[in-house]
Amino acid sequence: MSAHESRRRIGVFIVFPLLVLLLGLLGGNLLRELRDLSTAEVDNLQWTILQVETEIANLSATLSDAVAAPESDADAVRLRADIALSRLLIVGRGEALDLLRGGADDLLTRIETYQSDMVAVLDADTELSQDDIARLRALTKSIRPDIRELVLLGLEAGTRRASERRAEFSRQLAITGAIAIAVILGLSAVLVFLDRLLVRADKRDAELLNSSSRLTSTVAASLDAIVTANESGEIVEFNASAERIFGWSRDEILGRKMDDTIIPHHHRAAHAAGMERYLATHEPHVVDAGRVELSALRRSGEEFPVELNITSVKSADGELFIAYLRDISQRKINEQKLIDARDKAESMDRAKSQFLAVMSHEMRTPLNGILGVLDLMQQTRLTKQQHRYVQVASASGEILLEHVNEAVDITRIEMGSMQLSTHPFEMRTVVEGVVDVLKPLAREKDLTLTLEFDASMDRSFDGDGTRLGQILTNLIGNAIKFTDAGGIEISLSGIHGPDATSMSLVVSDTGRGIPNDRLEDVFEDFVALSHSEGRQSRGDGLGLSISRKVARLMGGDLTVQSTLGEGSIFTFNVPLLRAQVSADETPYKRAERPQKQSDEKCHVLIVEDNAINRSVLRDMLERLGHTVDDAEDGLQGLRKAKSRAFDLIIMDVSMPVMDGTEAARRIRAESGPNKSTRIIGLTAHGREEYRDRALKAGMDGFFTKPIRFSALREVLSFETPSRENIADLDDEVLNDLLEVLGPERAKKTADTFFTDTEAQLMMLTANEHDSAAVLHKMRGGAALIGLASVVAQIDEIGKDIPNDSSIEALRTVLKDSQENLLKRFQRHIQAD
């Protein structure tokens, strides 16, 4: 725009001098013409020529008089003649000649002859005689026609020249007129152009005025303070909001420096340096940098935070800086309040978790003692009433232990310290295990419990099978608890990807259901919907909450749908990696160990740092008739293990000085007397992630504290096949069975199972039926009555096509289990 403008201005400056020059030329032309008109040589020549005729006529008249009167004055004649001759002389030279030349040569010659003839007579030394006069008269008379012709020629030439001159003058006039018209046109164009410029300037002025007034009202109405300063930092504009925010009135502050007014003292040096740098380099730092937060100074001396945006504009007086400031002190205060509140809440929450963790842990140790002692007490002679009291105390202790464990789980999940262990597990084993355990509970309430197990899921997966089992237990347990009639259906299916399977486990019941608005509440900590009904709510406070958290930790989720009065459907989805090979899970190759009969007395080493646990465990073992040696930490245990051979070492995993895994690893590595002794690890609840480490270190089994009588007995039976933790008989199932049916009916159930099995084994050997279906049925029955070793053996066979040797192995296991089971039942029957 400015280039255009200046080009236009240059145009105007060029056009005007041109016009002036043109006018000058025009004026010069006219002046010259005027001068030409005022010089009159030609006119004068015409006059001169005319005079010739006059003088010749005068001479002629004088000569005639002189001839008529001979006494007349000869001098007068001479004078007249001289005058006439002087006129002729003029014609014969100069411009007069130029005028006449061409076509008049003869005439001029005759006139010259006349002149010389006249001069010859006049210049004779004698007085003019009458004859002389007569001769002069004759000469003059004869020349008069020629003179007449000369005059006519002169007039004609003059006229011609005059008309030439007229033409020239017309031409000049035409040129002048043309120039005048051109000038007028040019001037008109300039006028039009100027008019347009004027109109445009007017319009621009109006627009400028308009936008300026709009701007002024915008600036005035702005909620942000708008402060404009020049290059030397003087404030040149200060709007109403600025007045309100800073406490300065506009009139007071205009012309004062920002440094002396609105910039806090400790920023002034930096501001001055920044301005200097900017003016020197023009590299913006704060200017045009978008919104920045700084502090500003009120007139009262109070410093306050502002959000600031500075732009710069070029003006005629140098650069102007426009700062838009917003007082954000209230916002800052609110922010700080929020941060404080959050910090407080967080620290309180942490304190709560910490407290819970500490409390739970601290409670578990004495609880272990109580439960252990109660177990021991049950082994002593008690009256029936005492026995019932101990059982109540034991059951209550168990509930308490579960609550504590759940609290530990919650805090561990919340603090992010829960880790999932990953190792291969058989899906069917885990699921059916849980279902089998809970079946008696369902039967107790006359509920059906059905499992629909998709065949594609009957395989090994890499994952935390234990946690998965816990979630399932929780879901089924809840379903049984809240269902009064009907049944519970469990369905397990999966969608199979290349390496992973998305497992979907659905537990649906026909219970009372959950109100829609409380669906999500069941997953909250410490929420139990049934409390209002006064039912004892064992474990349902945290169970679903933990289950969902664990499910999510595993990358899955736990959701619920429910229709009030019809039932609830819990869905547990989780992605699982499929195990590639079901190879030996432990790198340690177990050596063949001397098998001991369960009745034989053993020598056991207990390595445990907690004195109570140590003493309870010792009492339990001695109660069972075994001899016990103990150690307080791994190093001590290692030393004792070197001194003599033990039949069993029970080792706490985490201990001071040297932990259990390290001790086990060393016992296995050193060729001491206990190189091949069974080592069973013990761990606190929630430390199951130690399992992998423990097994790799060479431990044979792994139990979660507190170890109970039943588990201890199982460990000491030495009959666990290849799988740790799965004893010959599943005590929990068995106990439930005994509790529900009583020893007599339980025995009958078992007998039926073994009879059926005999027939099924025949089928397998005859290969008459689908072996998988037969094995599946047999497995279900075995699980029901707690024949863990049988279940394990069937699973082993199921991996391959059954052959004679594997069937024979199964037959052996069955036989052993049957004997054990009978013994157990016998004991209970006798006890009753």
Added chain:
Amino acid sequence: MFRSALLASFVCLAMTTPPVYAQDPTSLQVSAQGETSVSLTLAELDNLDQVSITTTTIWTEGEITFTGPALSSVLEAAEIKASHLALTALNDYAIEMPAPDIGADYPIIATRMDGKPMSVRDKGPFWIVFPYDSDDAFQSEEVFAQSIWQLDRIEALDY
């Protein structure tokens, strides 16, 4: 212009028709209005301050130096003060010259052309000459008309 020139020529023709005074081509007659004239001879004119004008004229060829007393000094010598002068030639050509047209050193009453006295035949003996080449103002018809040659007498007129 042409018309006026023609007109002037006719006027002159009419004026010059009657021969009036006795004429002496060797002296210049100067007179105040209605008074008897004073006759100035060439020698008397030569005694006045001489002024030379070198110029071309439309009546002659080439540059010529004219010499003679300034008209103003002649009038001064004759003790004449007037608003107009009537100048008359030997052929009775007459013209009026307003006093303001007379400068201090122009016109001159030329008595010499290139140092030589002028005969009647050479437009002498007395010729009113302006410095034509020095200024365009002296190139006007009016000035040419005032440039009387064969000057015979000067009569002062006071209106």
